[in-house]
Amino acid sequence: MSATEASRAEWLDNRFWDRLDLLETRHQKIQAEHENARRGLERTRVEELAELREAWQRYCDVIAELDRATAELEDLRARGA
Numbered sequence: 001m002s003a004t005e006a007s008r009a010e011w012l013d014n015r016f017w018d019r020l021d022l023l024e025t026r027h028q029k030i031q032a033e034h035e036n037a038r039r040g041l042e043r044t045r046v047e048e049l050a051e052l053r054e055a056w057q058r059y060c061d062v063i064a065e066l067d068r069a070t071a072e073l074e075d076l077r078a079r080g081a
Helices: 014-043 049-080
Strands: none
Touching: 014 049
């Protein structure tokens, strides 16, 4: 949900909005990666243990990145509000 020019608070500078736009884009990209990683877990057969471990590690890595991006986004919003 990117803020449009018309709805942006005038008292916040352009750096804030640029950073918010970048963080929102990053967050959406990571959410898509999370969905792909989750699907990868669902497609993995238990018989393929190495593949399952790899899919699980990728899922954990993406979740960690999503958590970091979400924290940055919330931090920016809290400071801007």
